[in-house]
Amino acid sequence: MKNSFYITTPIYYASGKPHIGHAFTTLYADVIVRYYKLRGLETFFVTGTDEHGSKIAEVAETIGKDTQEFVDEIAKQYMDMWKSLNINYGDFIRTTSDKHKNGVAKFVERIYESGDIYSDFYEGLYCVGCENFITEKNLVKGLCPNHSKPPQKLKEKNYFFKLSKYLSVVREKIISDELLIIPKSRKNEVLNIIDSNIPDFSITREHVKWGVPFPYDKNQTIYVWVEALMNYVTALGFPKNKKFIDFWPANVHIIGAEINKFHSIFWPALLMSAGLQLPKTIFVHGLFTVNGQKMSKTLGNTIDPINMIDKFGVDATRYLLLSQFPASEHGDIKESEFLTKYNSDLTNGIGNLFSRVLTMISKYYTGKIDKKPIFTEYISKKMEDAETRYHEHMRNYQIFEALKDITFFATILDEFINKKEPWILYKNKDEELKLVLDSLFFGIEKIANWLEPFMPTKISDMYHFISLAKTKGLRQDNINSKLNFFPRH
Numbered sequence: 245m246k247n248s249f250y251i252t253t254p255i256y257y258a259s260g261k262p263h264i265g266h267a268f269t270t271l272y273a274d275v276i277v278r279y280y281k282l283r284g285l286e287t288f289f290v291t292g293t294d295e296h297g298s299k300i301a302e303v304a305e306t307i308g309k310d311t312q313e314f315v316d317e318i319a320k321q322y323m324d325m326w327k328s329l330n331i332n333y334g335d336f337i338r339t340t341s342d343k344h345k346n347g348v349a350k351f352v353e354r355i356y357e358s359g360d361i362y363s364d365f366y367e368g369l370y371c372v373g374c375e376n377f378i379t380e381k382n383l384v385k386g387l388c389p390n391h392s393k394p395p396q397k398l399k400e401k402n403y404f405f406k407l408s409k410y411l412s413v414v415r416e417k418i419i420s421d422e423l424l425i426i427p428k429s430r431k432n433e434v435l436n437i438i439d440s441n442i443p444d445f446s447i448t449r450e451h452v453k454w455g456v457p458f459p460y461d462k463n464q465t466i467y468v469w470v471e472a473l474m475n476y477v478t479a480l481g482f483p484k485n486k487k488f489i490d491f492w493p494a495n496v497h498i499i500g501a502e503i504n505k506f507h508s509i510f511w512p513a514l515l516m517s518a519g520l521q522l523p524k525t526i527f528v529h530g531l532f533t534v535n536g537q538k539m540s541k542t543l544g545n546t547i548d549p550i551n552m553i554d555k556f557g558v559d560a561t562r563y564l565l566l567s568q569f570p571a572s573e574h575g576d577i578k579e580s581e582f583l584t585k586y587n588s589d590l591t592n593g594i595g596n597l598f599s600r601v602l603t604m605i606s607k608y609y610t611g612k613i614d615k616k617p618i619f620t621e622y623i624s625k626k627m628e629d630a631e632t633r634y635h636e637h638m639r640n641y642q643i644f645e646a647l648k649d650i651t652f653f654a655t656i657l658d659e660f661i662n663k664k665e666p667w668i669l670y671k672n673k674d675e676e677l678k679l680v681l682d683s684l685f686f687g688i689e690k691i692a693n694w695l696e697p698f699m700p701t702k703i704s705d706m707y708h709f710i711s712l713a714k715t716k717g718l719r720q721d722n723i724n725s726k727l728n729f730f731p732r733h
Contacts, residue, residue, distance in 0.1 A: 263546035347478030
């Protein structure tokens with residue numbers, strides 16, 4: 245399909261309820277897909293839950309629930325959360341669904357027929373929490389660094405994928421940016437891993453019963469990490485569904501730094517073995533802490549986005565989560581700064597700017613703006629520069645930077661108001677008043693356009709008044725009480 249855009253998040257491990265980390269990644273993708281949809285592209289956005297593996301079966305057993313019942317409840321929690329955050333996905337893929345399991349079986353058949361699967365024995369240390377083997381050198385005082393628990397010694401028959409067969413080709417595609425990994429630091433990280441001569445990896449588990457059966461050995465299930473990667477094509481109905489034909493390859497996978505190796509090395513190799521095109525881009529956001537501590541469901545120090553929504557509203561919550569720091573870098577989310585940022589950026593910033601401009605149009609003007617944009621040379625140049633930067637940042641998946649472009653231009657408009665003093669121009673019946681108010685009006689309209697992917701509901705409210713100014717006109721007697729877009733907390 246021409247002019248299509250396909251974006252994905254990782255599918256989230258269904259061992260517990262969603263938290264702020266999951267919300268951040270999913271909001272990130274939602275903003276990007278809204279941006280491209282507004283520009284006329286046919287879009288598709290996939291997120292979902294990863295519901296297999298020994299850890300999930302273990303958690304369900306511990307709390308006395310049937311495993312399927314348990315993951316059903318967790319999946320609903322994620323879907324409810326995304327609804328609360330106004331996240332508009334195209335498909336919520338679940339790895340326990342028949343669509344996924346059937347697609348995985350067909351994918352595995354392809355790589356098996358390519359001669360890229362062989363049986364062998366694996367012996368090593370296995371972390372149930374990570375669902376992965378771990379080396380001795382990566383332990384901290386004998387414990388997994390991610391879960392602070394000792395790994396199990398495990399020896400079992402596995403089926404392995406011939407990663408070594410594809411490593412050099414994967415490396416070339418990464419170096420040439422045919423497979424674009426953003427930011428460059430994550431690209432270099434992956435290349436270093438490849439250059440360390442990583443071995444073939446096992447794609448099955450012998451003692452894990454809660455998973456997708458391996459088609460060629462009834463005693464094996466497909467390794468949860470391998471199976472999970474395949475969701476990006478099973479969600480599209482791989483191999484013959486029209487949606488798969490129209491949207492694959494993905495324009496971008498949005499992932500966290502901790503799963504970079506799986507997505508940037510293992511996934512491309514599996515795709516090549518299956519005869520499929522590689523995704524165009526993998527955007528890797530940094531790891532972040534919460535109040536200075538590593539965020540972890542295990543440690544119980546996560547932030548519930550629902551509490552933020554209750555306090556600030558949906559759109560403000562979306563803004564606050566995405567405006568903390570550049571996603572390509574590691575960062576710290578400080579709960580104590582939410583309120584400060586809300587009042588500075590939204591109440592006193594964008595919200596106040598819109599209210600000031602619309603109020604002045606109703607008070608000092610006829611209340612009605614000519615539809616044809618008219619700008620002062622100064623505002624025209626500043627808007628052009630801001631718009632260029634904004635679109636460049638959005639196309640490069642730099643959301644934080646795009647928001648900075650918006651707030652910077654809003655500051656310029658505020659400064660323009662203070663410099664031109666429209667109330668003085670009105671008092672003096674200065675002809676410049678029309679040019680100043682037109683510049684301000686079309687300036688806030690442009691900001692609304694830029695902000696729409698971030699705060700769709702609030703911007704819809706703002707568009708209502710923008711539309712009135714272009715049609716019926718704004719009347720001071722009926723707008724003042726309605727222009728408090730972001731009430732102070």
